[in-house]
Amino acid sequence: MNNNFSKKYGPYFYILPSMVFLSLIFVFPMIQNLVKSFYRTSFDGGKSVFYGFNNYIFLLTKDFLTRAAAWHNVKLLMLIPMLLVLSIFFSVILSGKIRGAKIYQTFMFAPYIISIVVVGVVFSRMLRFDGIINLMLTKIGLGMLAKDWFGRTQYALYAIIVVILWRELPFGIILFSAGIRNIDESIYEAAKIDGANWLQTVFHITIPQLKGIINFYVIYNIMMVFAWMFTYVFVMTKGGPGNSTTILELQIYNLAFKKYQVGMASALSILLFITIFIFIYFQFRFRTSLLEER
Numbered sequence: 001m002n003n004n005f006s007k008k009y010g011p012y013f014y015i016l017p018s019m020v021f022l023s024l025i026f027v028f029p030m031i032q033n034l035v036k037s038f039y040r041t042s043f044d045g046g047k048s049v050f051y052g053f054n055n056y057i058f059l060l061t062k063d064f065l066t067r068a069a070a071w072h073n074v075k076l077l078m079l080i081p082m083l084l085v086l087s088i089f090f091s092v093i094l095s096g097k098i099r100g101a102k103i104y105q106t107f108m109f110a111p112y113i114i115s116i117v118v119v120g121v122v123f124s125r126m127l128r129f130d131g132i133i134n135l136m137l138t139k140i141g142l143g144m145l146a147k148d149w150f151g152r153t154q155y156a157l158y159a160i161i162v163v164i165l166w167r168e169l170p171f172g173i174i175l176f177s178a179g180i181r182n183i184d185e186s187i188y189e190a191a192k193i194d195g196a197n198w199l200q201t202v203f204h205i206t207i208p209q210l211k212g213i214i215n216f217y218v219i220y221n222i223m224m225v226f227a228w229m230f231t232y233v234f235v236m237t238k239g240g241p242g243n244s245t246t247i248l249e250l251q252i253y254n255l256a257f258k259k260y261q262v263g264m265a266s267a268l269s270i271l272l273f274i275t276i277f278i279f280i281y282f283q284f285r286f287r288t289s290l291l292e293e294r
Helices: 002-036 054-061 064-076 079-095 101-113 116-126 132-139 153-181 185-193 198-209 211-227 230-236 248-258 262-293
Strands: 039-041 048-050
Touching: 002 262, 039 262, 054 262, 064 153, 064 211, 064 248, 079 101, 079 153, 079 198, 079 211, 101 153, 116 132, 116 153, 116 230, 153 211, 153 230, 185 198, 198 211, 211 248, 211 262, 230 248, 248 262
Parallel strands: none
Antiparallel strands: 039 048
């Protein structure tokens, strides 16, 4: 009896400490955050007043700053196909037999080991109107392309996208390069015997063999776009000029620590969590439907 009990419930006792730790770090704060989202701080004395779902209704229907921040996050989604295509392209190139491949890999992987804060500070200087980028454009006779990249509302968000692409691309290259190395070489040899060219082997062998990694990488980048962009924006633009680069994370920060509306910030963080969950859910559904069709 004791032996059966230990076999059935023993594994749960092994993971119990980890579950308790995760509950204290993640689950309890999430529940606390959910409770706070139903309250709003009053201006007379700073007391918390029960507000029900009105925080959510206001954020979804009346707060134009939150809607603008959400639209900026949607624009950042263009990073996902860009990172995916470029990561696969460079990993395929670097996995081939080219001279100096290790040197190229070192230069391409270097940006990822640099702190986001350092990257943000350096690029915020380089992309100013009097920065080195515009200076170089002027020197080579392309002065008409010189812009105040972070000072104009129509350019600022796209300049941030370029910086994020430069810094995050090496992770994808590392990931897909490792996946390509694990593909059985005999598959490529058989394809060559059958007369397949380089493009055919990439599209019919390499990419299909990387499906699992592609799925993980897309989900990773969805979470990155909605939950890990704060440092980039805060360091480079702080949401400006105006609110042209304000994203949902920064809006949560502004509501909590600048406007002292903790309830509103909690409600927006819950909405952000639901948004990420929906994106990941549909990503899994899409992948499952593709597998069922095949």
